[in-house]
Every structure is written in structure tokens, then in C-alpha cells.
Amino acid sequence: MSLAKSPWIIHVNCNSCxxxxxxxxxxxxxxxxxxxxxxxNIGTPKQADIMVVTGSVNYKNVNVIKNIYNQIPDPKVVLxxxxxxxxxxxxxxxxxxxxxxxxxxxVDAYVPGCCPRPEAILDGVVAALSILENKKKGNxxxxxxxxxxxxxxxxx
Amino acid sequence: MTTxxxxxxxxxxxxxxxxxxxxxxxxxxxxxxxxxxxxxRGLEKFIDTKDYNQTTYICERICGICSALHGxxxxxxxxxxxxxxxxxxxxxxxxxVGELNRLHSHLLWLGLFADGFGFESLFYExxxxxxxxxxxxxxxxxxxxxxxxxxxxxxxxxxxKENIDMLLKMCDSLEPKIKDIEKVFVNNYTVKQRLxxxxxxxxxxxxxxxxxGPTLRGSGNAIDVRETADWDIYKDLGFKTAxxxxxxxxxxxxxxxxxxxESIKLIRNAISKLPNGDIATPIKGFPTGEAIMRxxxxxxxxxxxxxxxxxxxxxxxxxxxxTFANIPxxxxxxxxxRLADVPIVVLTIDPCISCTER
Numbered sequence: 001m002s003l004a005k006s007p008w009i010i011h012v013n014c015n016s017c018x019x020x021x022x023x024x025x026x027x028x029x030x031x032x033x034x035x036x037x038x039x040x041n042i043g044t045p046k047q048a049d050i051m052v053v054t055g056s057v058n059y060k061n062v063n064v065i066k067n068i069y070n071q072i073p074d075p076k077v078v079l080x081x082x083x084x085x086x087x088x089x090x091x092x093x094x095x096x097x098x099x100x101x102x103x104x105x106x107v108d109a110y111v112p113g114c115c116p117r118p119e120a121i122l123d124g125v126v127a128a129l130s131i132l133e134n135k136k137k138g139n140x141x142x143x144x145x146x147x148x149x150x151x152x153x154x155x156x
Numbered sequence: 157m158t159t160x161x162x163x164x165x166x167x168x169x170x171x172x173x174x175x176x177x178x179x180x181x182x183x184x185x186x187x188x189x190x191x192x193x194x195x196x197r198g199l200e201k202f203i204d205t206k207d208y209n210q211t212t213y214i215c216e217r218i219c220g221i222c223s224a225l226h227g228x229x230x231x232x233x234x235x236x237x238x239x240x241x242x243x244x245x246x247x248x249x250x251x252x253v254g255e256l257n258r259l260h261s262h263l264l265w266l267g268l269f270a271d272g273f274g275f276e277s278l279f280y281e282x283x284x285x286x287x288x289x290x291x292x293x294x295x296x297x298x299x300x301x302x303x304x305x306x307x308x309x310x311x312x313x314x315x316x317k318e319n320i321d322m323l324l325k326m327c328d329s330l331e332p333k334i335k336d337i338e339k340v341f342v343n344n345y346t347v348k349q350r351l352x353x354x355x356x357x358x359x360x361x362x363x364x365x366x367x368x369g370p371t372l373r374g375s376g377n378a379i380d381v382r383e384t385a386d387w388d389i390y391k392d393l394g395f396k397t398a399x400x401x402x403x404x405x406x407x408x409x410x411x412x413x414x415x416x417x418e419s420i421k422l423i424r425n426a427i428s429k430l431p432n433g434d435i436a437t438p439i440k441g442f443p444t445g446e447a448i449m450r451x452x453x454x455x456x457x458x459x460x461x462x463x464x465x466x467x468x469x470x471x472x473x474x475x476x477x478x479t480f481a482n483i484p485x486x487x488x489x490x491x492x493x494r495l496a497d498v499p500i501v502v503l504t505i506d507p508c509i510s511c512t513e514r
Contacts, residue, residue: 015195016220019301026283029279029283030284031283031287043167043168055195058195090217094198094201096197114302115301
């Protein structure tokens with residue numbers, strides 16, 4: 001029951017400009033205060049239920065994000081926060097940017113905006129909760145992401 | 157016998173991915189090796205595909221925390237290429253939004269810093285007060301974090317009478333609250349035990365290491381680009397550089413708290429002197445030549461170099477951000493510090509990795 005109402009989140013800053021990150025932290029602080037529902041920002045992936053990713057993926061941090069995803073126990077939900085995490089955003093053409101987070105790990109919900117407001121992020125977490133509940137009922141497991149994929153060029 | 161401990165890229169204290177390889181002997185750090193590149197997007201190359209007006213929005217997204225000042229510095233550099241006369245009202249609005257940016261950035265840092273040494277209620281207190289600043293910024297510019305107020309030739313939105321009332325009300329209500337948190341940061345016994353004497357840099361060392369911003373001023377160097385650079389408007393507003401003599405984490409905290417008062421004073425003075433008139437001049441043609449612009453960001457001095465070649469795209473854009481200047485000082489401060497104090501010392505330069513790596 002507690003899983004359905006009070007998920008623990010891990011916040012992963014992937015390639016973000018900090019704009020979305022400070023809004024994610026603002027969700028947890030007094031004005032928006034998600035912590036009153038028991039939503040905790042936890043440091044280690046091994047205790048987390050929801051992975052909140054901000055920013056796009058680049059060639060250096062692609063393995064970091066895959067590693068963190070693999071370490072989260074099932075059932076797990078990935079929430080992409082912001083335009084960059086969803087599609088690559090304003091940076092999608094940059095030479096070092098692979099694209100949105102869904103290029104490397106499966107994403108369950110997206111929060112658009114540059115930057116999204118804290119209300120929108122909380123909405124995203126609430127949407128992620130029902131997905132988490134379904135995954136738990138159906139015993140759906142996230143598949144292990146291989147560290148070496150086609151997106152990493154041979155010279156990287 | 158030394159052990160190497162990886163610190164980051166994913167770490168509970170760090171809001172951003174930076175990796176430090178810490179060499180420790182028992183509990184004391186003897187060496188640190190940073191590894192960067194986790195947030196590199198390649199924005200300076202990106203100007204090939206965007207024209208000089210669109211680049212304003214790219215520059216604002218170099219960093220989400222000091223975004224307004226990135227945009228303002230870039231637009232002022234491009235205006236130098238055009239030799240454009242900017243309406244005075246636009247300059248004042250830029251100062252007001254820039255100082256709002258500094259207020260929210262410093263309150264954010266104070267909160268994260270308090271979290272870094274384990275004072276969670278103080279963290280929440282700072283972030284609660286920060287929301288007041290963000291509310292006003294949202295009312296003025298339309299967004300909480302990325303303000304997009306500055307454009308080449310002026311500003312994109314005017315201040316209304318309502319905005320000015322809101323600003324003054326925010327200044328009045330924020331000042332006593334800052335006094336409250338100042339009491340805790342400056343006088344609290346537990347906080348002082350963690351901060352005083354930690355990672356001390358002498359005045360000479362801080363200058364020679366090439367540090368910038370509160371890291372430099374926390375060691376007694378009264379150097380602030382707002383006072384020295386070619387943007388005169390701050391002199392008219394009665395700006396005074398905040399300095400602390402201590403040179404340790406405590407001194408750098410004191411500088412940032414003093415700058416909060418200074419920002420409030422600047423906003424009040426700018427409002428009282430706010431001239432009437434246009435907010436932007438139309439700028440036509442393509443930029444040629446080269447220009448350098450320096451402004452003081454919350455984290456220190458930022459330098460923009462732009463070079464135009466008569467086409468709609470700039471030929472070169474180079475940004476030197478304050479954190480890039482401060483990271484070498486981190487490597488000087490960390491040896492001799494206990495492992496438990498490493499998060500505090502790393503936070504004390506107010507690292508902004510997405511600025512540094514772009």
C-alpha cells in the first residue's frame with residue numbers, strides 16, 4: 001500500500017541545465033512539499049521506485065544512466081522531466097547529444113516544458129504512481145539495459 | 157597507504173554530475189582528481205545553426221540557475237558589435253531581473269549548503285523564502301526559472317505598476333527573513349563548528365589561483381565586476397562590494413549573505429531611479445567585429461567573447477564561466493580536509509557544472 005501512495009524517487013541529472021533540477025527539488029521543499037505524502041528523494045538507486053530524469057543523454061553519461069536504471073529494483077517507473085529529457089529539446093541538434101532519455105532506457109511518463117512547473121512535475125509523479133501500481137499487479141519487470149549499445153560510437 | 161574513493165557522478169549531495177577521485181589517507185584527503193564532461197552539450201558550436209537572435213535563448217540555457225545573467229551578458233556583448241544605444245529603462249530592467257536572479261541563486265545555495273552540513277530545517281527555510289523571489293520573477297517575466305527577459309536591443313517585457321509594487325513588497329518582506337537565517341548561519345554554534353577554519357585560503361592564494369566571485373571575496377579581495385567593469389549602471393545605484401576576511405567556508409557564506417542585502421538595496425534603488433521611455437531599440441543588419449563583455453554572476457565573473465563576420469550566424473562565441481575559474485582552487489582546498497567535510501568544501505565554491513561544461 002505504501003508503495004502505491006508514497007514512492008521514493010531518485011533524481012538523476014543527466015545533461016541538464018539545472019533548470020529542471022531546481023524545480024524537482026522545489027517540489028520537495030515547503031511550498032509544494034511532496035514529502036508530506038512520504039515522497040522522499042533518496043540518494044541510492046537500490047531503494048528507489050521512481051527514477052526522475054532531467055536533461056538529455058550524451059556520450060559520456062550514457063552508461064551512468066543505464067547503470068542507475070539497472071540498479072533500481074522492480075517494479076520501477078522512469079519519469080522524464082522537461083523538454084530535454086523527453087526529446088532532446090533545444091539541444092537535440094548538438095554534436096554531443098544523443099537525444100531524449102527514451103533513446104537509451106524505457107520511459108513510462110513524460111513531463112513537457114522548459115522548465116516544467118513544480119505542479120506539472122507533481123502531476124507526472126502522480127501519473128507514474130498508477131503505472132507503478134499496474135506494474136506491481138502484473139509483475140512486469142524492467143528489462144536489463146546492456147551497457148554497450150548501438151548509440152555509443154566505436155571511438156568513444 | 158592511500159585509498160582512492162570515487163565521489164560522484166551520482167551522489168546524494170551533488171545536484172549535478174561531477175566526478176572527483178579522492179585519494180584519502182585514513183580519513184584525510186591528500187589529493188583530488190576531477191573528471192568533467194558529463195554535462196557537455198557543445199553549445200559554442202551550436203551557433204553554426206542558430207542566428208544571433210536565437211543564440212540568446214541558447215545562452216540562457218547554458219545554466220538554469222543564473223540564466224538571466226547569461227542572457228543579459230550575451231545580448232550586451234552583441235549590442236557592442238552593433239554599437240547600439242540601448243534605452244536606459246531597458247538597462248534598469250536588466251539590473252532588476254539580474255538581481256532577482258542573484259537573490260534566488262544565493263538563497264538556493266544557502267539551502268543546499270545547509271543540507272550539505274546536515275541542517276535540514278534551515279535548508280527548507282531558505283527554499284521557502286526563495287519561492288517569494290520566484291513568484292515575483294514569474295509575474296515580471298512569465299517563467300519561474302528561465303526568464304528570457306533580455307533580447308538584442310533591449311528587453312522583451314516592460315515593468316508595470318503592479319510589478320513594481322510586488323517587487324517593493326517582496327523586498328520589504330524578504331529583508332527581515334534574511335536577518336533570521338543570517339543569525340543561524342553566522343552565530344549558531346553547531347554551524348560555526350562545521351564551517352570556521354575549514355578549507356582556508358589566504359588573500360594572496362585566492363588571488364593567484366584565479367578564483368572568482370564569493371570564493372575570491374571570501375578571502376578578503378574586494379573584486380567585483382559590478383564595481384570595476386564597463387557596465388556603469390551599478391555605480392549609479394550605489395553598489396558596494398561585500399567582502400569577508402576569514403577566507404574559510406564561514407567567510408564565503410558571510411559574503412553570500414551580505415550580497416543578498418546588497419541585491420535588495422540595488423533593486424530598491426533601481427526602482428526609485430527607473431526612467432520612463434522605450435524598452436528596446438530595433439536592431440537591423442548582421443554583426444561584424446569582435447567584443448568582450450563581463451558581468452558578475454551569482455558565482456562570479458562571467459566573460460563572453462563574440463565575433464561576427466557579417467552573416468546572420470556569429471563566427472565565434474566563447475564563454476568563460478566562474479566555476480571554471482574556481483575548480484582549480486577546489487584542488488588546492490581539498491587536501492588536508494576530512495572526508496566528511498568534502499561535500500561542504502565542494503559546495504562552498506557554488507559549483508555550477510552545466511555552466512562549466514556547456
